[in-house]
Amino acid sequence: MNNVKISTQNIVKKLAEQYPDQTEFRKNLIVSAAESLGYKGSDWYPLCDAENRVKIGTYDLSAMIIPLRDSITESSNTQANTALSMQSIVNQERSMAKVDSTFVPWGSYTDLVKIIKSEMFYPTYISGLSGNGKTFMVEQAAAKLNREFIRVQINPETDEDDLLGGFRLINGETVFSKGPVLKAMENGAILLLDEIDRATNKIMCLQGILEGKPVVVKKTGETISPATGFNVIATANTKGKGSEDGRFTAATIIDDAFLERFTVAIDQKFPSVSIEKKIVGKHMDKFGKTDEEFADKLVTWADIIRKTFYDDGVDEVISTRRLCHIVQTYSIFGDKMKSIDLCIARFDDDTKAAFLDLYTKVDDGVITNEPTTEENNEANF
Numbered sequence: 001m002n003n004v005k006i007s008t009q010n011i012v013k014k015l016a017e018q019y020p021d022q023t024e025f026r027k028n029l030i031v032s033a034a035e036s037l038g039y040k041g042s043d044w045y046p047l048c049d050a051e052n053r054v055k056i057g058t059y060d061l062s063a064m065i066i067p068l069r070d071s072i073t074e075s076s077n078t079q080a081n082t083a084l085s086m087q088s089i090v091n092q093e094r095s096m097a098k099v100d101s102t103f104v105p106w107g108s109y110t111d112l113v114k115i116i117k118s119e120m121f122y123p124t125y126i127s128g129l130s131g132n133g134k135t136f137m138v139e140q141a142a143a144k145l146n147r148e149f150i151r152v153q154i155n156p157e158t159d160e161d162d163l164l165g166g167f168r169l170i171n172g173e174t175v176f177s178k179g180p181v182l183k184a185m186e187n188g189a190i191l192l193l194d195e196i197d198r199a200t201n202k203i204m205c206l207q208g209i210l211e212g213k214p215v216v217v218k219k220t221g222e223t224i225s226p227a228t229g230f231n232v233i234a235t236a237n238t239k240g241k242g243s244e245d246g247r248f249t250a251a252t253i254i255d256d257a258f259l260e261r262f263t264v265a266i267d268q269k270f271p272s273v274s275i276e277k278k279i280v281g282k283h284m285d286k287f288g289k290t291d292e293e294f295a296d297k298l299v300t301w302a303d304i305i306r307k308t309f310y311d312d313g314v315d316e317v318i319s320t321r322r323l324c325h326i327v328q329t330y331s332i333f334g335d336k337m338k339s340i341d342l343c344i345a346r347f348d349d350d351t352k353a354a355f356l357d358l359y360t361k362v363d364d365g366v367i368t369n370e371p372t373t374e375e376n377n378e379a380n381f
Helices: 006-018 027-036 042-050 062-080 111-118 133-142 162-165 180-187 201-206 274-284 290-312 322-333 337-344 349-363 371-376
Strands: 024-025 054-055 056-059 125-128 149-154 164-170 175-180 188-192 231-236 264-267
Touching: 006 027, 006 042, 006 062, 024 027, 027 042, 027 056, 042 231, 111 133, 111 231, 111 337, 125 133, 133 149, 133 188, 133 231, 162 164, 162 180, 162 201, 162 349, 175 180, 180 188, 180 349, 274 322, 290 322, 337 349
Parallel strands: 125 231, 125 264, 149 188, 188 231
Antiparallel strands: 024 056, 054 056, 164 175
């Protein structure tokens, strides 16, 4: 089934689970299985073509169902003979991204959905300041399309064993445990390399994979080919050239040949005022502390600070994530100024005092923030 669309494969798997002893299906059962997964006509049409039709309205899917059931049976037998301790290391369950009610579509979200939906191999590099929603946006794009989503948190120690896999001692036996990259390739999943600019040259083992080619696992000799739908998306605070202003001290300079293998690069900014108000509002709803006026003032305050930051007037910035932390803290303590104070306590004393003073002026209506043309245009997104 490797050449069949991921969505069509999922429909077949759904039918196999619902009707374990059946290989022929009426069209209405196929359509029902597709709709239960959120798929449309183009996803189930291939199952109802003339080659599969055995009589009017009935289709033989044995060519896909039987190998799938054999695979499931073989996998079950293998797992039954494997020690429980191994299951915690070699996790065969698929991790599907879940829709989050607090997410608000904005920025490059629509483009990411199109990239993932195409099921083309299209490595994407997303950069932007910390806390502006890069990782969350990728996750929610995958969730919208009901795609498997594997996130790998990159750090300076991340190496080939962490990514591709390595040998593990299980019940006195040495076995090879596949890493998240190989699992994503085999499953046709969306692989997120989070904070890739924290990596060292140890990640150069991914260079061939970023070309969409099969990889030979050096430790076993096995060749792993990418299944349909497999894609790599990387997020970073920098563009891979290090942190020029020293803000991200752990950021490294990524080899240019490695960066060149990403098809497209997206520079993600913070959301506009109008979008951010929706985000903060949804988090207030989540924590049961809806306060539209407080949301407006928080977003105005953060936007003024960001504009000053971009003009080199301050060294710190209030991120979207920081605003959501303030909302959560407010839901606990019920005190607005205390919530802001606690959530910006990591800043130096002068910066913290200046930010608190600014919020007081915004709260009193002394300072307001006029939306830009871009913000007005995005308000109806």
